Amino acid sequence: MSADNQTHATNMPLLPERNPFAEPGEWFKGNLHLHTTNSDGDYSPQATVDLYAQEGYDFLAITDHNRLTDPEDVDGHGMVLLPGVEFDGGRGELGQTYHMVALGVQHEVQRLDAATSQEALDQTRSHSEIVFLAHPYWSSLTAEDLMAVEGYDGIEVFNTTCERGIGRGHSEPQWDNLLTKGRLTMAMAVDDAHFHYWDTLGGWVWVKAPRLEYRGLMDSIKRGFFYASSGPEINNVVFADDTVHVECSPVASVALVVASPGKGWTTDRLRDGGDRPLITEANLPSVHDLIFRIEVTDERGNRAWTNPYKIKS
Ligand SMILES: [Zn+2]
Ligand SMILES: [Zn+2]
Structure with missing residues (x-):
C-alpha cells in the first residue's frame, strides 16, 4: 500500500x-x-x-x-x-x-x-x-x-x-x-x-x-x-442531544446498527406491539464513541443504508 x-x-x-x-x-x-x-x-x-x-x-x-x-x-x-x-x-x-x-x-x-x-x-x-x-x-x-x-x-x-x-x-x-x-x-x-x-x-x-x-x-x-x-429514500439524518433523528420515505422500520456486540436500536423495539404502521421519521437513542450506521427497511423488504457515523462524547 x-x-x-x-x-x-x-x-x-x-x-x-x-x-x-x-x-x-x-x-x-x-x-x-x-x-x-x-x-x-x-x-x-x-x-x-x-x-x-x-x-x-x-x-x-x-x-x-x-x-x-x-x-x-x-x-x-x-x-x-x-x-x-x-x-x-x-x-x-x-x-x-x-x-x-x-x-x-x-x-x-x-x-x-x-x-x-x-x-x-x-x-x-x-x-x-x-x-x-x-x-x-x-x-x-x-x-x-x-x-x-x-x-x-x-x-x-x-x-x-x-x-x-x-x-x-x-x-x-x-x-x-x-x-x-x-x-x-x-x-x-x-x-x-x-x-x-x-x-x-x-x-x-x-x-x-x-x-x-x-x-x-x-x-x-x-x-x-x-x-x-434498494428502494427507500433517506431524506435526513439529524443529530440532536442524545437522539438520532431520521426522515425517510414510508418504511416499516428504522434501525441504528452499532458495530459492537449486542448494541443498537430499531423502531420495532421502541413501539408497543400491535400493527407495524409505516413511518416516515424516527428518533433513536444515539450512541457515543462507537461506529454505527442507519438502515431503513420498507414493507417489501427493500432497504437503504447510510455510511458509518461516529459521535464523540
Ligand atoms: Zn460485475
Ligand atoms: Zn463480480
Whole structure:
C-alpha cells in the first residue's frame, strides 16, 4: 500500500459535522456496477446507457470485466458516465478470486497479473480513484479475506444480480464485521446488471454533490457523501442531544446498527406491539464513541443504508 493510500480520506467515519444530509448540494442517483457486450453482458454499451437514462438515473458506471468501456464511445443522454472496470485477482481462503470495481479509470487496462491479493488490490488502485469490493456474500469472501487486503474504499452491501440470481445479494454481516474490527468501510448498492435475467434497477446510490459533473460526484463518493438503496429514500439524518433523528420515505422500520456486540436500536423495539404502521421519521437513542450506521427497511423488504457515523462524547 502506498503512502498516498494510507492517508486516503475515505477511511474516516461520517461525523455530525461531516454529514452528507447537512452538506450543501443536491442528491444524484446512479448505478456504479454493470456489464455490457464488451464483457459478459447481453446489452450493448449504448443500449445499457439508454435504459438507465430512460429510468431517470443521473450517472452511471459501465464496469466490464478487466476491460475499459470508454464512456466517450456512447451517448450518455445527459447522464455523467464514470469510467470503470471490474477486475478480478488475488485468492481468498476458499480459493475464490476477489472482484474489485475500479472507478475513475482513465486508460486502457490489462488483466491483473498480481501474485497476492494485496498486490491485486494495489494494481487496481493504480488504475483508478475509487475501489470497492464486489458482492462479498456471492463470492463467499470470509471476514479474514476482507481484513487481509487494505486500501479499498468500500464494499457492496447489496448487489441486484447476486440477489435475484442466487439469493446472495446482501452483505450486511460482512460489512458490519469490518466495522466492528475498526475498518471504516463505506457501502454501495449496485445492480451489477448483465441482463441475462431481470437484474437491473434494483440497487443504486444517492450521492450528495454540488452539481452534476464528474469531479464533484467522484469527490463526494470518496468522502462518503452518499447512501445506498434498494428502494427507500433517506431524506435526513439529524443529530440532536442524545437522539438520532431520521426522515425517510414510508418504511416499516428504522434501525441504528452499532458495530459492537449486542448494541443498537430499531423502531420495532421502541413501539408497543400491535400493527407495524409505516413511518416516515424516527428518533433513536444515539450512541457515543462507537461506529454505527442507519438502515431503513420498507414493507417489501427493500432497504437503504447510510455510511458509518461516529459521535464523540
Ligand atoms: Zn463480480
Ligand atoms: Zn460485475
